[in-house]
Amino acid sequence: MATTAIERPALALRAPRRPIHAVAHYALPAFTIVAIGYLLLPIAVMILFSFNDYSGKFNFAWRGFTLYGWLHPFDWQGLGPAVQTSVFVATISTVFATILGTLIGLALTRYQFRGRGAINGLIFLPMATPEIVMGASLLTLFVASAVQPPFKDVVPRGLLYPLGVQTILVAHIMFNISYVVVTVKARLAGFDRRLEEAAMDLGANEWTTFWRVTFPLIFPGILAAALLAFSLSIDDFIITNLVSGSTTNTFPIWVYSIQKNALPLQINVIGSIVFLGAVGLVALSTVIQARRR
Amino acid sequence: MTATTGDFGAPMRTHGRGWRQRIGRATPYLLLAPGILWLLIFFVVPSVQMFLTSVSTGSVDSGFKLTFSSKAYETAFTRFPRQLTNSLVYGGLATVLTFLIGFPVAYTIAFRGGRYKNLLLFLVIAPFFTSFLIRTISWKILLNDTGPVIGPLKDAGLVPESFGLLYTPLAVVAGITYNFLPFMVLPLYVALEKIDPRLIEAAKDLYASNIGAFRRVTFPLALPGVFAGSILTFIPALGDWVNAELLGNTQTKMIGNVIQDRFIGQGDYPVAAALSFILMAGILVAVSLYARFLGTEQLTG
Numbered sequence: 359m360a361t362t363a364i365e366r367p368a369l370a371l372r373a374p375r376r377p378i379h380a381v382a383h384y385a386l387p388a389f390t391i392v393a394i395g396y397l398l399l400p401i402a403v404m405i406l407f408s409f410n411d412y413s414g415k416f417n418f419a420w421r422g423f424t425l426y427g428w429l430h431p432f433d434w435q436g437l438g439p440a441v442q443t444s445v446f447v448a449t450i451s452t453v454f455a456t457i458l459g460t461l462i463g464l465a466l467t468r469y470q471f472r473g474r475g476a477i478n479g480l481i482f483l484p485m486a487t488p489e490i491v492m493g494a495s496l497l498t499l500f501v502a503s504a505v506q507p508p509f510k511d512v513v514p515r516g517l518l519y520p521l522g523v524q525t526i527l528v529a530h531i532m533f534n535i536s537y538v539v540v541t542v543k544a545r546l547a548g549f550d551r552r553l554e555e556a557a558m559d560l561g562a563n564e565w566t567t568f569w570r571v572t573f574p575l576i577f578p579g580i581l582a583a584a585l586l587a588f589s590l591s592i593d594d595f596i597i598t599n600l601v602s603g604s605t606t607n608t609f610p611i612w613v614y615s616i617q618k619n620a621l622p623l624q625i626n627v628i629g630s631i632v633f634l635g636a637v638g639l640v641a642l643s644t645v646i647q648a649r650r651r
Numbered sequence: 652m653t654a655t656t657g658d659f660g661a662p663m664r665t666h667g668r669g670w671r672q673r674i675g676r677a678t679p680y681l682l683l684a685p686g687i688l689w690l691l692i693f694f695v696v697p698s699v700q701m702f703l704t705s706v707s708t709g710s711v712d713s714g715f716k717l718t719f720s721s722k723a724y725e726t727a728f729t730r731f732p733r734q735l736t737n738s739l740v741y742g743g744l745a746t747v748l749t750f751l752i753g754f755p756v757a758y759t760i761a762f763r764g765g766r767y768k769n770l771l772l773f774l775v776i777a778p779f780f781t782s783f784l785i786r787t788i789s790w791k792i793l794l795n796d797t798g799p800v801i802g803p804l805k806d807a808g809l810v811p812e813s814f815g816l817l818y819t820p821l822a823v824v825a826g827i828t829y830n831f832l833p834f835m836v837l838p839l840y841v842a843l844e845k846i847d848p849r850l851i852e853a854a855k856d857l858y859a860s861n862i863g864a865f866r867r868v869t870f871p872l873a874l875p876g877v878f879a880g881s882i883l884t885f886i887p888a889l890g891d892w893v894n895a896e897l898l899g900n901t902q903t904k905m906i907g908n909v910i911q912d913r914f915i916g917q918g919d920y921p922v923a924a925a926l927s928f929i930l931m932a933g934i935l936v937a938v939s940l941y942a943r944f945l946g947t948e949q950l951t952g
Binding site: 489 | 700771
């Protein structure tokens with residue numbers, strides 16, 4: 359062993375000579391490929407079964423090829439409105455959470471102030487709390503706002519109860535803030551303050567400096583945070599299920615409520631559209647970034 | 652307490668400095684205020700309210716009275732021990748499994764990924780681009796008794812006709828493992844990627860075997876990633892109820908199923924709130940023990 363270690367300085371790059379090393383050499387990539395296959399398998403099933411000409415109520419067994427689902431993507435009671443609600447909630451909550459979270463991120467990275475530890479803790483806690491607990495506690499607050507004395511007198515009637523789109527928005531903005539803060543902070547951490555000083559030395563005021571120097575530099579971080587918030591919001595089920603009430607459906611809530619009685623093709627079609635759209639966006643941004651360089 | 656804003660633009664303009672400085676000192680608080688207020692009102696207040704509900708008695712219709720009764724906690728422990736155990740066992744098993752699968756994957760991507768690094772990472776997070784519910788439903792298609800996994804095995808006579816995977820504890824653990832695997836791989840990758848390969852080479856130059864170098868150098872340096880990955884997997888796994896609901900049976904219900912059902916189905920808020928608090932307390936204890944065990948103080952990695 360000892361001698362081989364000496365005569366192989368660039369060991370990672372060269373093909374192994376001893377059989378035991380050959381196993382290690384090929385086993386790891388093979389294992390990785392299998393594991394990634396495991397991760398992608400359900401997605402492949404989802405896309406494949408969006409073309410399934412199934413019979414009965416459940417799209418479970420492969421019966422043949424059809425384009426019906428793709429030609430009629432919203433052809434199911436309540437699906438269209440649910441998708442609309444999902445997109446609406448995700449858009450609005452992303453805008454609010456991104457603004458609120460970016461402001462916190464700016465405060466945390468560029469200023470010294472008292473209570474920083476407490477603020478960091480408050481940002482971390484929602485990420486460490488299981489969704490079911492967050493959703494449940496929000497639900498108790500919303501219900502309390504209608505019946506329980508201190509809240510009942512403060513909260514305007516009908517604002518937080520009955521539950522509806524507004525309570526889903528409140529919840530989504532809440533759980534998204536922390537993720538935005540963390541993402542924006544990561545971008546701001548490597549920020550070169552001398553660029554701002556240079557702008558100010560050249561006579562720009564704070565406002566101009568912020569919009570012409572700071573903002574363009576941190577914008578990729580803000581955009582990444584917004585994309586993360588949007589995807590967390592549009593996919594959220596556990597919290598939304600607790601705070602949406604019985605009349606408002608988002609897409610995941612609709613899927614859950616229908617899957618006990620039927621599994622229509624359209625679930626796979628909408629899922630595939632979202633997946634392919636997201637992959638397309640990532641591919642596009644990669645190409646644009648590669649071009650810029 | 653000296654605000655870094657103090658020197659910000661100060662040499663440029665001398666007029667109105669007092670006014671400016673006062674604004675400057677308030678700036679961080681003004682930036683923090685809206686977001687922090689939102690978190691206080693919609694995260695801290697509800698948590699306190701939920702704790703108060705767990706020690707109250709009453710119903711949704713008549714309102715809850717704060718009686719500081721521990722009845723809800725007694726009910727939680729005596730009526731749902733099975734669900735509490737299921738959560739711990741399934742969540743723990745899934746975390747161990749994600750680690751066993753995730754570590755070799757993260758290691759391979761970090762050290763052997765080469766020019767495919769970004770592509771491989773992208774494939775690892777690709778499941779996030781599909782709805783969590785739809786992915787779990789896909790597992791129902793894959794695992795059902797006549798599906799593409801079991802069907803061929805039965806046709807080949809490798810498993811008995813009565814064999815089934817769907818609606819078993821195994822399916823639940825597999826589902827949770829699947830859903831949280833990327834949460835394990837990403838922090839492990841970040842930790843492994845940061846390791847300077849020269850450290851490992853140095854260990855080998857000093858006559859460490861491959862395994863010795865891994866055990867004494869690579870793995871200890873990857874511990875922050877192990878810690879972050881386990882936390883990111885264990886917490887949502889413990890609180891999950893969707894996998895148990897869709898892939899399991901009545902015996903595999905987890906604590907999340909009960910909380911969900913007590914809140915929405917039964918309107919039994921005190922017991923549901925007590926269960927939520929037990930879950931949170933369990934997580935806090937597990938995380939702090941784990942942090943002490945690994946000797947990592949950084950929670951966020």
